Amino acid sequence: MTSDAAPARPDATDEVVDLCRDLLRIDTTNTGDNDTSAGERRAAEYVAEKLAEVGVDAEIHESAPGRANLVARIPGTEPGRDALLVHGHLDVVPADPDEWSVHPFSGEIRDGYLWGRGAIDMKDFDAMVLAVVRDWQRTGVRPRRDVVLAFTADEEAGSDYGAHFLTQHHRDLFDGCTEAIGEVGGFSYSVDEQRRLYLIETAEKGIDWLRLRARGRPGHGSMVHDDNAVTALAEAVARIGRHRFPVVMTDTVRAFLAEVSDVLGIEIDPDDPETAIAKLGPIANIIGATVRNTANPTRLAAGYKDNVIPGRATATIDCRSLPGQSEELERQLRELVGPDIAIEYVQRQPALETTFDGDLVARMSEALRAEDPGAHPVPYMLSGGTDAKAFSQLGIRCFGFAPLRLPADLNFSGLFHGIDERVPLDGLQFGVRVLDRFLRTC
Secondary structure, eight states, rough: OOOOOOOOOOOHHHHHHHHHHHEEEEEBOOOOOTTTOOHHHHHHHHHHHHHHHTTTTEEEEEETTTTEEEEEEEEOOTTOOEEEEEEEEBOOOOGGGGSSOOOOOOOOOOOOOEESTTTTTHHHHHHHHHHHHHHHHHHTOOOOOOOOEEEEEEGGGGGTTTTHHHHHHOOGGGGEEEEEEESSSSEESSSSOOOOEEEEEEEOOOEEEEEEEEOOOOOEEOOOOOOHHHHHHHHHHHHHHHHOOOOOOOOHHHHHHHHHHHHHHHHTTTHHHHHGGGGGGGGGHHHHHHHHHHHEEEEEOOSTTEEEESSEEEEEEEEEEOOOOOOHHHHHEEEEEEEESSSEEEEEOOOOOSSSSHHHHHHHHHHHHOOOTEEEEEEEEEESTTTHHHHHTTTTTEEOOOOBOOOTTOOOHEEEEEEEEEEEHHHHHHHHHHHHHHHHOO
């Protein structure tokens, strides 16, 4: 029994590829509708089986038929210490095979990558965690503090059947947890051949999914009609889609840009940060979305016959608010759509922000530098949201730390919910080594 920092054995770094490939071959498509989603039960049972093989007991909790969540606890050697939550979701967004170079659920290995829906969002991290824990159990390693593992359902549709279900109905499973790590953090951005920034998520934008509703007078499509719900809705949606919200600099973004300015040797104008952000290449899309609120139309619905003007029309807007900006965003949107368009919330979950300090951050940084001497860890804000929104309601301090060393030319942010999603094999193995070091010492 030991908690000394040491790299994971070759067994773990070899096994992570097989574990990830197995998970990718399990279709866990989440459409946002229980009737059409594949469900996460098979994936949860797979994880439970892999944990049971090495003597770890896990509990599976279904929030609805097939919507399965798994939780297990690895006891630490210092029982008086607070526990660490390590969470990853099992569901994935839909994928159209006709758009992909490989079948999205084939788990194909090609050109040094493992391909499939969920390869980076986020079955790669699920597999890393499994590989580390299985290696520990085989070799007698125990962490210093309790480590609680949570593999969740429904993250891609707001977490109602996943993390929120667990925190509302099985709160006791997280007793003692004060800190957590999850997805979309700890990945690299290459400055040059010797130096890499590793972005650790300390903040994430809020989720403000809206439904707009327009009403008008139904009528015949052949007639002059000045009270058309579709027209009113389309105009409101266009105003939102074209609007650029003002720049708002949060503490996390200021800290990130200060680090970038120092490392890259570039001047950053606080009144115009986007000019500097544009120079960040593949991560510019993520970072650029964290200096302002955003609102993107995603769905439209109206009508039931080609020659009938409908009395109702609806649209869905995916809004993401900065910390402290949710109410201001709502005010701005109501001004944009006007008084005749109704707004209702489909999802409303708060933005999160913590500081880039403390022992946990130090252990992350040390683990990264041990495996990559050119590592320069920096805080950043995620433009999307994660299960951290649910777990933070238990008073847990949440970070994104799913370590990956990435090729300099890989458009990492473009793979999230995109086609040809894939993860580098050596990146997976790097992640196992870093995660092993971190979890032993944190």
